[in-house]
Structure formats: structure tokens, C-alpha cells
Amino acid sequence: MASKTYKYFILTGEPGVGKTTLTKKLVKEIVGKGVKTSGFYTEEVRYDRIREGFDVVALDGARGRLARDQNLLKNPVKHKVGKYGVLVEEFEIIALPSLVKPNDSQAHLLVIDEIGKMEFFSEKFKNTIHNIFSPSSDYTVLATIPVRKSDQLIESIRNHKQARVWTVTRENRNSLQEEILNEINKTISF
Template sequence: MAKKINFFILSGDPGVGKTTLTKKICLLLNEKGVKTVGFFTEEVRRNQVREGFDVVSLNGERGRLAREKSLLSSPAQHTVGKYDVLLQEFENIALQSMRMKPEDNETCVLVIDEIGKMEFFSTNFKSRIKEIFSPASKNIVLATIPVRQSDPLIESIRNNSRSKVWIVTRANRNTIHEEIEREIYKAIKI
């Protein structure tokens, strides 16, 4: 008997549209009465120049995930390229938004955009990801992961027998939402 797919994973190059696609799928699920909880990461731009990233919960709470070093008054402990990662702000929003109530279980989709290098500086976040994707997990998850990553936990998500992975490209990003939505409905039996 085939294992049930519970983990719906979007991967692709940076800037290809994974977050936009995730938001679109959430909107479609919500329109059909499916509850979604979790968070998105969004670019922060000023005068068309990216200066960092925010973490935004599905209920609208916003915090800084990362900013260019030059925009901060003091350096952060962790950096990725030209960005300082603001762990406390990230954890305050992301970890709280990933809490599901017992009544949410099968009728709720947990959205995690993104599971990546910046986010993994948080040991609390990494522990929560291990829980969410554990063999005993009953979570239904829509998540994004980097296309190229050597982290063993991300690779375990990508290769999990309960995961279905879509590679988002400029060619398919406006059309694959229907297939993904259909697969999620199968998992929650709508």
C-alpha cells in the first residue's frame, strides 16, 4: 500500500515565484474552507533594491528575518551573504505561527515558507521542523525549500516517502497551482 502524501513541497531557484505560488494556493484553500496556519518570508525592497527579508504570519504579524548589515545599528550573530539574520524577531513570528491547536489537525494546512539557511540558524525552528516532518506526524504541510541545499534535514524532507516535490520554474509557476491544490484536497479528503 502506498504511503499517504502529507507534505507538499515547492522548490526552485531564488526569485522564481515559490512564495507567490504558496500564497495563491493558500487563498484557494481558504476559499474552499480549508484553514491555513504558518508563515511566509517576503523580500523587503526600497527603491527597487532588496534590503532584506521579513517573516509574515498568515494572520498578518510581521517581523524582520534579515537586513543588510549596513542598515543595522549593531551586527547580528549570524549572516548569510550581505544579510544579518535577526533570529529573535524570526522566532517570535515563525514559531508562534506554526502552533496548531488540537481541533486544527486534519482540516488545517501548515504553511512554512521557507525552510532554508537563514531559518536554520534557529535551533528552535530546526527542532520544530524535525517534529513536523517526523514519521509520527499527522501534519499536512505546504512548504518551500531551496533547490540546492546540502543540509541533511532539508534533504530528508525532499526525499521523505510522504513528500511530493514540485520544482517551480518561470514556465510552470502560473499553472501548477491546480495540481498542487488537487493533491492537498486528496490528503484532507475534500
């Protein structure tokens, strides 16, 4: 019996457990094997060990603000998560262009860290995610999603028949890398 191959490799887990760190390690390893990547990750922004917000960082190095503590913003924002104001337009400027697959036939991995509440304030991003995970999509994706049930689209990703989902914990975050690489390798052979 042949083992099942997947198109979507999904990491979930509690905030701060190490999903982004694991994603970065996986990307470094995959790029080292000659696979093209595009996409983005989100990164905490800290000053004097105090979290001020989050940036969106494209794999090509472009960086922009995703969210900031509202006390640090000059103007009020429409969308908020906790004490953070979400800067939708700045997020879109970096994130949306990074979610494009190259036109060549070379193996490619799309990286989306994270598909979550802040990012979904962008309707353009939400529509793009819907297309990436649609039946006609030819993307191979490594993505992170929140552990808690939330948006219907996120739940459809979590339960997608072509998705393999790993729950990252403090106990397993350093041992999952090989298993995930092996699964991705079945799909894009590196």
C-alpha cells in the same frame, strides 16, 4: 490501484522564481474552501526597488524582520548570509507560534515558506521542523525548500516518502496550482 496520498507538499526552485507567490495563491484557494491554515511566508523588503532584506509574515498577519542588509543594522549580528544579517530572535517571535496546529479536528494545512539557511540559524525552528516531519507527526504541510542540496534535515524532507516535490520554474509557475491543489485535496478533502 489507489493513487498515493501525501502529507507533505514541497515546492523548490531557484531564488526569485515564484515559490512564495505560488504558495500565497495556493493558501488563498485553500482558505476559500474552508480549510484552516497556519504558518508563515517570507517576503522581500524593498525600498526604491533595492532589496533591503526579508520579513517573516505569519498567516494571521503578524510580521517581523528575518534579515536585513548589514549596512542598515545598528548592531552587528552573529549570523549572516551574503550581505544580510539574520535576526534570529525576531524571526522566532513570529515564526514559532505560527507553527501550531489548532486543537480541533477540522482540516488544517501548515504553511512554511521557507525552510532554508537563514531560518535554520534558529535551533528552535530547526527542532520544530524536525518534529513536524517526524514519523509520528499528524501535520499536513505546504512548504518551500532551497533547490540546492544543503542541510541534512532539508534533504530528508526532499526525500521523505510522504512528500510530493515540485520544482517551480518560470515556465511552469503559473500552471502548477491546479495539480498541487488536487494532490492536497486527496489528503485534506476540501
